[in-house]
Structures are given as C-alpha cells and as structure tokens.
Amino acid sequence: MSAENTLPILILAPLIFGGISLLLRSARGALRFCAAGTLATAALAGITAYNVLRGGPAETANGWLMLDALSAQHLLAMITVFCLSSLYALIYFREEAADGRLTPKMAGRYGGLWFGSLAAMMLVLVSNSLGMMWVGVEASTLMTAFLICIHASPGALEAMWKYLLMCSVGVAVAFTGILLVAAATGPAGLHGMDALLWTTLMEAASRLNPMMLKAGFIFIVIGYGTKAGLAPLHNWLPDAHSHAPAPVSAVFSGFLLNAALYCILRCLPLVEAATGNEGWGRSILVIFGLLSILVAAAFIVMQRDVKRLLAYSSVEHIGIMALGAGIGGAGAAAALFHLINHSICKPIAFFCAGRIGQIYGTHDLPGLTMIIRRAPVWGAGLIISLLALVGVAPFSVFLSEFLVLKAAVDHSLYVVAALFLLGLGVVFIAVLRHIIAMAWKPAEQQAGPVKFSLPEALLIFIPLAIVLLLGMWIPGPLLKILSRAAQVLGGLS
Amino acid sequence: MIILLDTLLVTLILTGFLLLGSSRLGASIRISALQGIMTGLLPLALEHGDLFSYVSLLGVAVIGLKGYVFPRLLFSALRESDTSREVQPFVGYMASLFFGILFLMGSFWLDTRLNLPVHSSSDLLVPVAFSLMSCGLFLIVARRTAMSQVIGYLVLENGIYCFGLAVVSGMPLLLELGVLMDIFVAVFVMGIAIYHINREFDHIDADRLSALKG
Numbered sequence: 206m207s208a209e210n211t212l213p214i215l216i217l218a219p220l221i222f223g224g225i226s227l228l229l230r231s232a233r234g235a236l237r238f239c240a241a242g243t244l245a246t247a248a249l250a251g252i253t254a255y256n257v258l259r260g261g262p263a264e265t266a267n268g269w270l271m272l273d274a275l276s277a278q279h280l281l282a283m284i285t286v287f288c289l290s291s292l293y294a295l296i297y298f299r300e301e302a303a304d305g306r307l308t309p310k311m312a313g314r315y316g317g318l319w320f321g322s323l324a325a326m327m328l329v330l331v332s333n334s335l336g337m338m339w340v341g342v343e344a345s346t347l348m349t350a351f352l353i354c355i356h357a358s359p360g361a362l363e364a365m366w367k368y369l370l371m372c373s374v375g376v377a378v379a380f381t382g383i384l385l386v387a388a389a390t391g392p393a394g395l396h397g398m399d400a401l402l403w404t405t406l407m408e409a410a411s412r413l414n415p416m417m418l419k420a421g422f423i424f425i426v427i428g429y430g431t432k433a434g435l436a437p438l439h440n441w442l443p444d445a446h447s448h449a450p451a452p453v454s455a456v457f458s459g460f461l462l463n464a465a466l467y468c469i470l471r472c473l474p475l476v477e478a479a480t481g482n483e484g485w486g487r488s489i490l491v492i493f494g495l496l497s498i499l500v501a502a503a504f505i506v507m508q509r510d511v512k513r514l515l516a517y518s519s520v521e522h523i524g525i526m527a528l529g530a531g532i533g534g535a536g537a538a539a540a541l542f543h544l545i546n547h548s549i550c551k552p553i554a555f556f557c558a559g560r561i562g563q564i565y566g567t568h569d570l571p572g573l574t575m576i577i578r579r580a581p582v583w584g585a586g587l588i589i590s591l592l593a594l595v596g597v598a599p600f601s602v603f604l605s606e607f608l609v610l611k612a613a614v615d616h617s618l619y620v621v622a623a624l625f626l627l628g629l630g631v632v633f634i635a636v637l638r639h640i641i642a643m644a645w646k647p648a649e650q651q652a653g654p655v656k657f658s659l660p661e662a663l664l665i666f667i668p669l670a671i672v673l674l675l676g677m678w679i680p681g682p683l684l685k686i687l688s689r690a691a692q693v694l695g696g697l698s
Numbered sequence: 699m700i701i702l703l704d705t706l707l708v709t710l711i712l713t714g715f716l717l718l719g720s721s722r723l724g725a726s727i728r729i730s731a732l733q734g735i736m737t738g739l740l741p742l743a744l745e746h747g748d749l750f751s752y753v754s755l756l757g758v759a760v761i762g763l764k765g766y767v768f769p770r771l772l773f774s775a776l777r778e779s780d781t782s783r784e785v786q787p788f789v790g791y792m793a794s795l796f797f798g799i800l801f802l803m804g805s806f807w808l809d810t811r812l813n814l815p816v817h818s819s820s821d822l823l824v825p826v827a828f829s830l831m832s833c834g835l836f837l838i839v840a841r842r843t844a845m846s847q848v849i850g851y852l853v854l855e856n857g858i859y860c861f862g863l864a865v866v867s868g869m870p871l872l873l874e875l876g877v878l879m880d881i882f883v884a885v886f887v888m889g890i891a892i893y894h895i896n897r898e899f900d901h902i903d904a905d906r907l908s909a910l911k912g
Contacts, residue, residue: 347880370851381861387866388865
C-alpha cells in the first residue's frame with residue numbers, strides 16, 4: 206500500500222470505528238473495541254509513516270492531504286499515545302464498568318468521542334491546507350470537551366466549560382491569523398484553493414507579503430498557543446487535565462497539546478522563509494517557550510494535587526519544545542526528540558497517577574504516602590516517570606533537554622540558557638521533594654498492598670524501559686526521522 | 699449594491715451595540731440571530747459575478763445556521779435554566795456601550811493604519827469586522843452567564859467571517875463548510891454544556907464556576 210492510498214483511510218477509519226462504538230451495548234465491549242480500533246488505526250498509520258520516511262513526502266486528494274517527515278514523526282508520537290491510553294483505559298475503567306458507574310451508554314459515547322478526537326487530530330496531521338488543519342484543531346477541542354466530563358461532576362463541568370470557551374476563542378483567533386496568511390498571498394498571485402496549501406505557500410514564500418505574514422503568525426501563535434498550553438495562555442490546562450479520566454488526561458497531555466504546537470511549527474518555516482531567515486518568528490517561540498517554563502516552575506512549587514502537578518509539567522515541556530524549535534538548528538531536532546520522550550513518559554505518569562487516585566481516593570499530594578508499598582506497579586511507575594520527566598540522567602528526557610541547552614549555548618544565547626536552567630532547576634527540586642514524600646513519608650494508617658497483574662506491569666514498565674534506553678542509545682532510524690523532520694522546520698540542512 | 703452593503707454593515711454595528719446594552723438573554727439571542735442573518739447576506743451584497751451559485755449556497759447555509767438553528771438551540775438551553783436576564787455583569791450596560799463606541803473608533807483607526815488589501819467596494823467592511831471581533835471578546839470577558847459568553851463567541855465568529863470576506867478573495871467551499879460545521883458543533887456542544895451546568899449547579903453563572911484555582 207502506498208502512502209497516497211492510505212492517507213484518506215487514516216481519517217475515515219477512526220470515524221467509522223467511532224460510529225460503531227456508539228452502537229455497542231456493553232461497557233467492557235466498548236472499551237475493548239476502543240483498544241482494538243485504535244491498534245488497527247495505529248498499524249495503518251505506522252505503515253504510512255514508514256513509507257513516507259522511506260520514500261519522501263506523499264500528497265493526494267489534489268494536494269489537500271500531505272504527509273512529510275515532520276507530520277510523520279508527529280503521527281508516530283500520536284499513535285503511541287493513543288495505543289497506550291486505549292490499553293490503559295481497559296484497566297482504569299475495569300471497576301467502574303463492573304459496578305455500573307460506567308454504563309454501557311456512557312462507554313459507547315466514550316468510544317465515539319475517543320475515535321472522533323483521534324480522527325480530528327489525524328486530520329490536523331495529514332492536512333496540507335492550513336484551513337483544514339484549523340478545522341481539525343477545533344474539532345479536536347469539541348470532541349475532547351465531553352471526554353473531560355464522562356462523569357458529570359461540578360468540577361469536571363467547570364473544567365470543561367473553561368476548556369471549551371478558552372480554546373474555542375483561542376482557535377478563533379488562530380483562524381484570523383490564517384485569513385491574514387491567505388491575504389499575504391496577494392503579491393504571489395495565488396488564488397482560491399492554492400492560497401492555503403502549505404506546499405504551495407512554501408514554494409511561493411519569497412513572494413508573499415512579509416508584513417501580513419508576520420501579523421498572521423502572531424495571531425497563529427497566540428491562537429494555537431492557547432490550545433498548546435503556552436503560558437500565559439495556559440489557564441484552562443491544569444483544570445482540564447486534572448478532572449478528565451486518566452486515559453483522557455494522558456491523551457490531552459501526550460498529544461493534544463502537541464497537535465496545536467504542530468500547527469505553529471508548520472507556519473514557522475513559512476514565516477522564516479518569507480522574512481529572509483532573520484529568526485523573527487523563531488524569537489517569538491523562544492519568548493513563549495521560556496515564559497512557559499518559568500511560569501510552570503512557579504506553579505509546580507506550590508502544587509498540592511498530583512494530576513495538576515503533571516499538568517503544569519506539561520506546560521513546562523511544551524515550553525521546552527517551543528524553545529528548542531525557536532533556537533533552531535540542532536535545537537529543532539532536540540525539540541522533536543523531546544516531543545517523543547515526553548509523549549511516552551507523560552502518559553505513563555498520568556496512568557499511574559490515575560490508578561493511585563482510584564486506590565487512595567484522592568489526588569492530594571499530602572495524602573499520597575508510601576505509594577510503592579501500597580501499589581507496587583503504579584507507585585514505582587509514578588516515581589520513575591516523574592524522575593524521568595524532571596530530567597534525571599540517564600533517561601532520554603535528560604538527553605533532549607541537554608541538547609536544547611547545548612543548542613542555546615552554541616547559538617550564544619547565554620541569557621536564554623541561564624533562564625532555561627533556572628526553570629529546570631526549580632522544577633527538579635520541587636518535584637523531587639514531592640517524590641520523596643510520596644515514597645517514604647510514613648503513612649497514617651497502613652493498608653495492605655494492592656494486587657497487580659502482569660499486563661499492568663508490562664504496560665507501565667516497557668515504555669519506561671524504552672525511555673531509559675533512548676537516553677543511552679538513539680537508534681539510527683530514529684535519528685534519521687528526527688533530522689529529516691528538523692529539516693522541514695528549516696533547522697538542519 | 700453599495701447601498702445594500704453599507705446598510706447591512708451599519709445594521710451589524712447597531713446589533714453589536716444592542717447586544718452590549720441588553721440585559722435580557724432572550725432578547726440577546728434574537729439580536730444575535732438577526733446579526734447572523736445580516737452576516738449571511740453580506741457575501742450576496744459583495745460583487746462576485748461568476749461565483750454567484752457558490753456564494754448563494756454558502757449564504758443560505760450561514761443564514762440557516764445562525765438565523766434559525768443556533769437561536770433554537772440557545773432558546774431550548776435557556777428554557778431549561780431559570781435565568782432570563784444577566785444580573786450584575788462585570789461591566790455595566792452604560793459602560794459597555796461606551797466601550798463599544800471606543801472599539802468602533804479604534805477599529806476605524808486600526809483600519810487606516812493597517813492598509814489591508816481589501817476586496818470590497820465598501821470601506822466599512824474591515825472596521826466593522828474589527829469592531830464585531832472586539833465586541834465579541836468583550837462580551838465573553840465582561841458577562842457572567844454562560845449564555846452571554848456563547849453569544850459573545852458568536853459575535854466574535856461573525857466578525858472573523860466579515861474579516862475573511864474582506865481580505866480573502868474566495869475561500870474553497872470545502873473549507874468554508876468545514877469551518878461552518880465546526881462552529882455549529884461548537885454552539886451545539888456549548889448549548890449542551892449549559893444544560894449540564896444548569897442541572898448540576900442550579901445556575902448558568904460562569905463566574906461562580908470558580909472552585910478550580912492554582
């Protein structure tokens with residue numbers, strides 16, 4: 206199967222699966238179907254990405270659909286997150302499905318929305334048109350909004366309303382940016398459909414109106430930045446992440462934010478090429494990136510809820526990716542490597558936090574004590590994944606953060622490097638303090654350890670082992686993917 | 699055609715002011731419906747010539763959605779709740795109107811500064827678009843009820859639509875329909891959210907949704 210043929214199927218397949226989910230009449234069945242359908246879509250996406258990475262960019266449907274190295278790399282990260290989360294959902298919802306808290310109707314709706322958001326994010330990645338990308342981002346907002354409140358509690362509703370309104374308005378602002386980009390094509394003589402196709406825009410980049418494009422890019426960064434959780438536009442993020450069920454939080458943090466950041470990254474080479482590669486667009490990303498890292502660090506210090514802690518950590522990591530892409534050159538490749546590491550590590554952290562929350566009945570950090578003894582798999586998983594996330598060597602997150610730092614120093618951006626280190630240092634100390642308390646603070650009342658099964662342990666520890674491995678050795682193909690994707694960003698030549 | 703176009707644009711500004719000054723949610727929904735119909739008529743009043751069938755199809759879709767479907771959705775959400783008026787907004791109605799005038803003046807000033815390449819026979823289109831966008835954003839931040847915020851979102855969307863008409867000489871139909879579809883689902887989802895919020899909290903006062911902090 207060539208990549209051209211599979212691109213439309215990648216969007217259609219989840220839509221069909223979603224439709225089927227709505228008809229299922231058993232909670233467990235719906236969850237199993239969710240996992241199976243996600244794995245099937247992932248297999249197809251994997252083949253497509255492989256073909257693209259071997260044979261070069263694929264274009265189809267009159268140029269409306271396109272997959273190149275950058276989107277293929279994002280696609281791989283996305284299917285990893287979705288596969289892990291759909292498998293974990295089987296564990297997370299097991300008790301709720303058994304005692305009827307998750308009714309068959311709710312599970313069916315969950316499946317429908319799950320596949321709907323998969324299709325929407327797929328549309329973002331395989332679209333060549335900036336406009337259709339926007340349609341995908343907005344659709345993913347709407348699909349995921351109801352996933353937050355599968356259980357309609359007041360907190361979940363509040364989080365959902367905040368998410369819905371902030372992201373819809375943010376994304377509407379991004380649309381204004383896209384209109385400005387379309388208006389910038391005037392001098393290049395592009396009309397109608399061509400005016401928003403990324404490949405056409407890149408070819409005509411030198412003839413675009415730079416002023417309009419700059420204005421458009423600002424709107425796009427602010428608009429999509431709201432959805433990506435870049436500070437100071439991140440207010441919705443900790444609420445939505447902490448109130449969603451854990452498998453949904455994992456998708457939010459592991460890829461939904463990246464899908465929005467991807468749209469900004471798509472426009473970055475365009476602006477750079479049109480403004481003569483002066484680094485104007487990249488400097489904006491550096492500022493937003495640093496701001497996100499520092500703001501997140503400040504909130505992490507005073508955090509008392511483990512899921513909110515993880516949410517702010519996502520703000521920090523999105524900031525690191527924006528910073529890396531903004532520094533450019535080797536920094537862009539490091540940012541894309543960081544994306545992969547974060548997309549493996551963060552879902553695992555949310556999985557463990559979710560189960561621990563179910564076992565302890567709370568997400569409050571002071572209440573979570575002796576977690577390794579009480580829940581061996583989940584406790585150890587949470588602590589290892591948190592250690593990996595704050596950048597303890599030799600996990601791969603450390604490596605990618607180090608590479609971003611090195612890129613900053615190589616570009617003589619010493620102030621940026623210093624602020625980056627400051628942020629990382631604060632996060633490191635703050636999270637370490639929580640880790641020590643969770644692992645060793647004596648519990649007030651001792652309860653026996655919770656049983657665990659082999660699949661649960663495998664689901665948590667295999668991805669963590671991969672993160673550990675990647676920190677010591679990056680396989681050749683992955684290195685090739687990263688450098689080809691960074692080339693699209695105008696990073697490496 | 700220019701008279702028709704200018705009439706529509708002036709009506710758009712006036713509906714914006716009416717929304718800023720009205721406290722009754724039912725009236726606000728009706729005014730926003732009127733505004734939606736006016737935006738739907740706009741592309742018909744712009745000269746397009748060969749694109750007429752495409753433009754009229756889109757116009758019908760916009761008018762149908764914004765003039766009929768949205769108001770019905772919002773009214774059914776409103777009936778479920780006991781709220782009929784906006785009590786004590788963050789910014790009072792007189793002050794809101796004053797802000798509206800400031801936005802309008804700012805929009806005209808911005809238009810003269812930006813020198814956008816405009817595909818329209820009327821000079822009013824871009825300033826009206828800016829003023830609607832700022833009105834929409836203002837309604838979202840200055841009003842307390844979820845319903846007013848949805849109406850603010852619709853006004854923002856209308857402004858962006860006008861802006862698109864002004865600066866882009868013709869978007870692909872598929873894209874326009876995609877955007878319209880998204881807005882439709884957005885309002886649909888927001889309507890359902892209002893229904894749930896009302897059932898869970900006994901009010902649709904988004905300001906009192908404030909348990910989540912830090």
